[in-house]
Amino acid sequence: MVTSLVRFSQKLPGLKQFPPETILFYDRKTLQHPQIKNWILGFKYKIALNAGESLKTLHSYATTLNQVQKMAQTYGLGGSQLTFVALGGGSVGDFAGFVASTYQRGRKFISIPSTWLAAIDSAHGGKTGLNLNGVKNQIGTFYPATEIHICESVLKTLPPQALNDAFAEALKICLINRPGLFFKISKTHRSLFQHLPQLVKAKYDVVKKDPLEKKGLRKLLNLGHTVGHVFESMHDLTHGQAVFFGTLFSLRFSLKRKFISWDEFQFITEKLFSIQAVMTYQEALRMPTKGVRNRLMQDKKISSHQNVDFIFVRALGKTFVKSIQVDEIIQELLRQQQEL
Incomplete structure (x- = not known):
């Protein structure tokens, strides 16, 4: 299994570090913080998610895959450079990681934890997952993020x-x-x-x-x-x-x-x-x-x-x-x- 490269930094990574064919998944709540919002707006391709266990459903998965496919067909995405980036806590990481591991048999995945719990635990180890009929993590893969960026400025926004x-x-x-x-x-x-x-x-x-x-x-x-x-x-x-x-x-x-x-x-x-x-x-x-x-x-x-x-x-x-x-x-x- 691939070992994730973990980077610790003060600020969010520069957008030039990501390939042009990058789709950002982000927790809507992170838009509350101006600096994070400006960073998110810098991505050409992005999909907002409502964090929480209700996100990790087959319905949300199908809806998101349709969004990704439409985006790929409209803008010509989907080559070997296609990369998924997740900015969020545990539920967003679990969900986005599962999408990345299954779309076109797996594409590059980069995780940026926006919660302490994700930064300490859930972002690491490669577990992705969806819930089934209200039961946690019944569907999932082992798919470690290629890179994990832990940013102090993001964690400082938390209560x-x-x-x-x-x-x-x-x-x-x-x-x-x-x-x-x-x-x-x-x-x-x-x-x-x-x-x-x-x-x-x-x-x-x-x-x-x-x-x-x-x-x-x-x-x-x-x-x-x-x-x-x-x-x-x-x-x-x-x-x-x-x-x-x-x-x-x-x-x-x-x-x-x-x-x-x-x-x-x-x-x-x-x-x-x-x-x-x-x-x-x-x-x-x-x-x-x-x-x-x-x-x-x-x-x-x-x-x-x-x-x-x-x-x-x-x-x-x-x-x-x-x-x-x-x-x-x-x-x-x-x-x-x-x-x-």
Whole structure:
């Protein structure tokens, strides 16, 4: 699998860096910022997208392909120089990457994350995806961007809550395989951008060992996500807050099973609780078991035997994958509800 060239810069890349036959996909919300708007307007061929999970549908995919084809036929695009550029967060990157990977059997793809979460996580590793019947990422490809441009001026436009969410994802990466960074990074723009190259490399260190998820090693990156996705949908949380609660669930589950010591558990959770959440963990746990079960069963990682590969924690920098039944997660949820 091709390794993406990641560039860190202060400003957006100059338009001359892109081939003439470039089509820009961009999140409409980025037009709110004058400098970004001027940059977008510099592209001759561009398609605006409404970011969010509702974008990642077969209907949106077909509509966008028709737009691309019409543009290609009208302006004579479609040769070997055809390039797709995506400016947006995770949903725009997932969607545009899938379009790039499938249009004319794959064309060059360049990603410019406009959110912290995309800059830290989703832009890297080559996963693209569409949702199917409301179930996340049931259709997709492994198609790494040729280039990824992470621009500080773009990230500076984001509200404080976005920084808080990104901090949760950053701590998750550190917890998996960058223990030395766990206590160095802080919840500030300067700290996160300063340590971003190391955080990105930490993800690639995992991805390179298992690029197509065949060996199971890449599953470690799902720490906090199995139950996190349930929190996200049941409470309509941001992804970062859902990962925060999902990671806490994994840590408490690990403590219950005696995979992690009490001292190590406290050591890690003390840092995690510097993340500001819209509700307490106790409130987040209040979910009907039927709804939780339904959402867990929709997880693409569920096997035919209703098993899921869950990520447990032994210590800072030491995580592992264990196959458990969905019922075990439900039982643990009920236990934590009673305990807290």
